[in-house]
Amino acid sequence: MQDQGVTAKPLTEKQLTVLLAASDVFLEHGFSAATTDMIQQRAGVSKATVYAFRTSKEALFIAVIEHQCAKMTQAVRNILPASGDLEGTLKKLGLAYLGIIFSLKGLALYRVVMGECQRFPALGHIFWQSGPATIVKMVEEYLQNAVQDGDITLQRTGTHLAARQFVSLLRGEAYNEYLTHPAAIPTDGQIERWVEQAVDTFLRAFRCSEKPAV
Amino acid sequence: MQDQGVTAKPLTEKQLTVLLAASDVFLEHGFSAATTDMIQQRAGVSKATVYAFRTSKEALFIAVIEHQCAKMTQAVRNILPASGDLEGTLKKLGLAYLGIIFSLKGLALYRVVMGECQRFPALGHIFWQSGPATIVKMVEEYLQNAVQDGDITLQRTGTHLAARQFVSLLRGEAYNEYLTHPAAIPTDGQIERWVEQAVDTFLRAFRCSEKPAV
DNA sequence: GTCTATATGAAGATAGAC
DNA sequence: GTCTATCTTCATATAGAC
Numbered sequence: 001m002q003d004q005g006v007t008a009k010p011l012t013e014k015q016l017t018v019l020l021a022a023s024d025v026f027l028e029h030g031f032s033a034a035t036t037d038m039i040q041q042r043a044g045v046s047k048a049t050v051y052a053f054r055t056s057k058e059a060l061f062i063a064v065i066e067h068q069c070a071k072m073t074q075a076v077r078n079i080l081p082a083s084g085d086l087e088g089t090l091k092k093l094g095l096a097y098l099g100i101i102f103s104l105k106g107l108a109l110y111r112v113v114m115g116e117c118q119r120f121p122a123l124g125h126i127f128w129q130s131g132p133a134t135i136v137k138m139v140e141e142y143l144q145n146a147v148q149d150g151d152i153t154l155q156r157t158g159t160h161l162a163a164r165q166f167v168s169l170l171r172g173e174a175y176n177e178y179l180t181h182p183a184a185i186p187t188d189g190q191i192e193r194w195v196e197q198a199v200d201t202f203l204r205a206f207r208c209s210e211k212p213a214v
Numbered sequence: 215m216q217d218q219g220v221t222a223k224p225l226t227e228k229q230l231t232v233l234l235a236a237s238d239v240f241l242e243h244g245f246s247a248a249t250t251d252m253i254q255q256r257a258g259v260s261k262a263t264v265y266a267f268r269t270s271k272e273a274l275f276i277a278v279i280e281h282q283c284a285k286m287t288q289a290v291r292n293i294l295p296a297s298g299d300l301e302g303t304l305k306k307l308g309l310a311y312l313g314i315i316f317s318l319k320g321l322a323l324y325r326v327v328m329g330e331c332q333r334f335p336a337l338g339h340i341f342w343q344s345g346p347a348t349i350v351k352m353v354e355e356y357l358q359n360a361v362q363d364g365d366i367t368l369q370r371t372g373t374h375l376a377a378r379q380f381v382s383l384l385r386g387e388a389y390n391e392y393l394t395h396p397a398a399i400p401t402d403g404q405i406e407r408w409v410e411q412a413v414d415t416f417l418r419a420f421r422c423s424e425k426p427a428v
Numbered sequence: 429g430t431c432t433a434t435a436t437g438a439a440g441a442t443a444g445a446c
Numbered sequence: 447g448t449c450t451a452t453c454t455t456c457a458t459a460t461a462g463a464c
Binding site for chain 2: 031110112117118119124161164165171173183197198205
């Protein structure tokens with residue numbers, strides 16, 4: 001661990017170089033197939049410098065995933081839907097979220113975490129909290145506002161499940177499709193269409209115009 | 215490849231032993247972290263027997279994933295919803311599908327494929343076709359029947375997207391949650407609730423009682 | 429702190445007996 | 447076809463100079 005987490009950790013230039021090189025290599029190859037030689041070469045430093053930053057390959061890998069997850073959390077938390085109406089809010093939020101998870105790095109991070117979370121269970125938890133759990137919580141808040149404004153009713157499912165269903169619709173089958181077809185990422189136009197279709201279906205299922213038949 | 219695919223391949227007893235042992239090891243550790251020693255020991259045979267079945271670790275891994283995907287396709291195709299009404303059909307289908315993908319092996323297969331589909335792109339394609347694409351096609355057929363019966367209208371999204379949205383709702387956030395928290399699998403009761411909630415939301419969004427406002 | 433060079437162990441694959 | 451024993455390669459990690 002070595003100074004992870006809350007306490008500040010002002011990385012030196014070389015340390016940052018190592019961390020970024022290790023990120024590239026681990027995100028591309030996963031833990032086991034990546035070698036410290038690759039990382040060393042990519043960073044342009046010697047092996048001793050790599051091991052001066054973290055004392056083992058495993059510790060380096062954990063640092064990389066924690067760093068990537070922290071970056072993702074930050075990106076998700078920075079989403080600030082401007083619009084006042086629910087539809088516009090959900091669309092802005094959806095666009096930003098899909099932009100993150102459908103990026104090359106977003107997809108690669110997901111693949112690596114899935115592949116290694118059996119060996120590193122802590123990383124599975126961290127990823128879950130950083131990504132899905134965070135966006136669901138944010139959606140939940142916006143939905144609760146919309147309930148108070150009378151736009152939608154969530155009595156049938158509860159706020160939490162409704163938020164989860166929205167995020168699932170948002171991600172959609174396209175997520176699995178692109179995860180299993182590496183090297184390709186969707187265009188902005190495709191993402192826009194997915195978002196509109198997800199928001200559309202969600203609002204049809206939860207809009208107040210329908211009777212909230214519990 | 216060596217006699218994969220359409221042509222029959224009557225595996226000898228030892229070959230099957232090796233294949234099953236390799237399946238266990240690869241599904242637990244992924245490709246790189248698994249060793250031929252583990253497979254050899256688990257199968258109770260010598261290393262020469264392992265290499266007599268497939269000529270390299272990579273070929274053995276491909277055989278394992280193809281076999282697991284074929285088994286999954288078979289399981290999905292065997293789902294035969296009995297009920298005549300749409301709601302019952304979707305529920306039966308959903309229950310069976312979630313039973314497959316939320317099993318220990320189903321979750322493990324997904325993790326391994328995700329982790330290795332960068333190195334083995336063909337396996338990503340195979341998995342996509344075996345799992346998500348297959349279930350979506352089946353849902354599509356049932357939805358089309360329901361449209362002709364006048365139960366639902368899919369003009370807004372088209373049949374294909376509607377089917378994809380249903381499958382996404384079905385899988386839900388729970389899928390990511392259990393993927394990132396290995397060793398745990400949901401109870402049958404939980405799966406039942408997820409299915410009911412997914413079907414409920416889906417039918418609310420697509421039922422004919424709503425005006426198909428294109 | 430950083431580099432070069434190296435020790436050490438492990439894993440994929442094979443040779444040769446039966 | 448199967449087993450025992452082994453070869454060879456390569457990756458993690460360290461020792462020692464600067």
